[in-house]
Amino acid sequence: MEQIRNVIKNMINISDDEMKNLLSFCFIKKFKKKEILSHPGVIPSEIFFINEGIIRVLVNDPAGDEHTIHFALENQFIADYSCFIQHQPSLYTLQALEAVICVVMPRSVIEWGYRELKQGDKLGRLIAEFYFIYQDNRINNQYIRSPKERYNSITQVFPNIHNRVPQHMIASYLGITPIHLSRLKKEND
Amino acid sequence: MEQIRNVIKNMINISDDEMKNLLSFCFIKKFKKKEILSHPGVIPSEIFFINEGIIRVLVNDPAGDEHTIHFALENQFIADYSCFIQHQPSLYTLQALEAVICVVMPRSVIEWGYRELKQGDKLGRLIAEFYFIYQDNRINNQYIRSPKERYNSITQVFPNIHNRVPQHMIASYLGITPIHLSRLKKEND
DNA sequence: TGAAAATCTAAACATTTGTTAACGCTTTAA
DNA sequence: TTAAAGCGTTAACAAATGTTTAGATTTTCA
Numbered sequence: 001m002e003q004i005r006n007v008i009k010n011m012i013n014i015s016d017d018e019m020k021n022l023l024s025f026c027f028i029k030k031f032k033k034k035e036i037l038s039h040p041g042v043i044p045s046e047i048f049f050i051n052e053g054i055i056r057v058l059v060n061d062p063a064g065d066e067h068t069i070h071f072a073l074e075n076q077f078i079a080d081y082s083c084f085i086q087h088q089p090s091l092y093t094l095q096a097l098e099a100v101i102c103v104v105m106p107r108s109v110i111e112w113g114y115r116e117l118k119q120g121d122k123l124g125r126l127i128a129e130f131y132f133i134y135q136d137n138r139i140n141n142q143y144i145r146s147p148k149e150r151y152n153s154i155t156q157v158f159p160n161i162h163n164r165v166p167q168h169m170i171a172s173y174l175g176i177t178p179i180h181l182s183r184l185k186k187e188n189d
Numbered sequence: 190m191e192q193i194r195n196v197i198k199n200m201i202n203i204s205d206d207e208m209k210n211l212l213s214f215c216f217i218k219k220f221k222k223k224e225i226l227s228h229p230g231v232i233p234s235e236i237f238f239i240n241e242g243i244i245r246v247l248v249n250d251p252a253g254d255e256h257t258i259h260f261a262l263e264n265q266f267i268a269d270y271s272c273f274i275q276h277q278p279s280l281y282t283l284q285a286l287e288a289v290i291c292v293v294m295p296r297s298v299i300e301w302g303y304r305e306l307k308q309g310d311k312l313g314r315l316i317a318e319f320y321f322i323y324q325d326n327r328i329n330n331q332y333i334r335s336p337k338e339r340y341n342s343i344t345q346v347f348p349n350i351h352n353r354v355p356q357h358m359i360a361s362y363l364g365i366t367p368i369h370l371s372r373l374k375k376e377n378d
Numbered sequence: 379t380g381a382a383a384a385t386c387t388a389a390a391c392a393t394t395t396g397t398t399a400a401c402g403c404t405t406t407a408a
Numbered sequence: 409t410t411a412a413a414g415c416g417t418t419a420a421c422a423a424a425t426g427t428t429t430a431g432a433t434t435t436t437c438a
Contacts, residue, residue, distance in 0.1 A: 061333035069332055082325040085318050091329065114311075121310035122303070128317035129274050135324040136271040140280065142331065143258055143364065144250035147425090166385065175332065180425055182387055336395090355415065369395055371417055 001026070003075055004049045004103050011126045012119035022117065025109040031096040038094040044084040046106045049077050053100030054164050057092050058172075068172040071097075071158050071165065077105075077127060097165060147176050148184045190215070192264055193238045193292050200315050201308035211306065214298040220285040227283040233273040235295045238266050242289030243353050247282050247361075257361040260286075260347050260354065266294075266316060286354060336365050337373045 001023045008014060014022075028051075031037055037048060037055065048055070055078055057070035069092070072078035080090040084107070113120040134157075141150055151174055155161060161170065168178035176184075190212045197203060203211075217240075220226055226237060226244065237244070244267055246259035258281070261267035269279040273296070302309040323346075330339055340363055344350060350359065357367035365373075 059329060059333060067332040069328060082322045085322060119310070121308070121314050125310050125314035125317055128314055128321050132317050132321050132324065133271045133274060135321065135328060139258060139324060139327060140248060143256040144248060168385070177426060178386075179388085179427080183425090186387085357415070366396060367416075368397080368418085372395090375417085 001028075001103060003051050007049075007075055008123065012117075012123045014117065014119065018117055022109065022113060025112065026103050026105050029102055029104045031100040031102070033096055033099050035096045035100075036093060037096060037100070037102075038080065038090060038092070040091055040093055041089050043087055044080050044090050044107075046104050047077055047079040047081070047084065047110065048072075048094070049103040049105065050074050051101040051103060053096055053098040053102070055100060056095050056097050056165070056169060058095065059092050066172065067175075068169045071161065071173070073158065081131065097169075147174050147180075148187070150174055151181065151184060152188070190217075190292060192240050196238075196264055197312065201306075201312045203306065203308065207306055211298065211302060214301065215292050215294050218291055218293050220289040220291070222285055222288050224285045224289075225282060226285060226289070226291075227269065227279060227281070229280055229282055230278045232276055233269050233279050233296075235293050236266055236268040236270070236273065236299065237261075237283070238292040238294065239263050240290040240292060242285055242287040242291070244289060245284050245286050245354070245358060247284065248280055249282075255361065256364075257358045260350065260362070262347065270320065286358075336363050336369075337376070339363055340370065340373060341377070 004026070005019060005023065008019070008022075029048075031053070038044060040060070050072055052074060054074075055072040056068050057072065057078070057080070058066050058068050060066055070078075078094065080092040080094070082088075083090045083092075110124075114124060117123070137157075145153075151170070154170065154174075158165075167181060171178040171181035174181065193215070194208060194212065197208070197211075220242070227233060229249070239261055241263060243263075244261040245257050246261065246267070246269070247255050247257050249255055259267075267283065269281040269283070271277075272279045272281075299313075303313060306312070326346075334342075340359070343359065343363070347354075356370060360367040360370035363370065
């Protein structure tokens, strides 16, 4: 629990007692490569914190095709946070792309944190703000940058992604076909 | 200040004294149609709450073209929130599309609220979560719905938008050209 | 280890979307 | 009140991106 402790400590002031209590409600869980952490249609009951490995978030469109909408890396929180907040059935699938070791924070822990931690709401605010900024940047890029430009700068958001994720998932994340990404790479030379 | 009072009351528990103090730091400001509320390049120093009117958020790409990335309606908070949080020069322009009456919340008020209000951080968390959900939905739609489908459902997000905003700005928001939107509408019949 | 699955690239063709130019209509503002 | 600006549509053409099919290579896992 060393990693999550450090991440939280960097965001809020929290006493050793508070931290001990908070983490006593959490537990470690491991997933094999390709395993599903969270299925669509189920109301999310937990948030994951990644100690090791990489997780992709994907959604299926009405035609049944998969779209990779996000990658989550080490030391990040991940969930279908939108549905988690709204107590709604999840739209997304969370899948381990490598063997994953993560900390599971059940919903009851989050709620306990908001109630009992002095800076619980602040922690929630900072995390929501963090992902808001990430999304804002994404949406902005969608308007002002071409797929090629977005491809060329993807490592700024996901360092080392090219060595950890198949190219066709990156294409999917960029909103283009793998064939088209192949073409764009060729142009780059 | 009746509207903002109601919106805040619906989000958190706040005493009459707290509310009085909070709003005493805020003030009403009016903008004419087409007037700019906030310019790019300036670190945002305030958040606006719209009593009346409609505001569009736009960004200029490197080629100098405008992209409408958001509309803000009555009873909503609006700012370049990402840059506001990060204390960075704004990327966006905020422009009144109608005569606007709004409440201005200076940064000092927000910071005061986080320090002094019992549920200040909770209010911040709920607002950040609200916009996170909005953005998540947008990003999701980008992957699984066509421009035409997004056009057909735009009133779910912006009620009455067609009577308040020129069509070419809606096209811009959807990420397509006005000519193309015109074509899509024709197909709809 | 070896067969099956996954991955990347390529070419040919199809579809979608953008660009330019033109026209009529409405709104704006001097 | 009237000239100018803004708006929505259309057509013809251009560019970007998707689809299908195929083949070569690498990875997976039984």
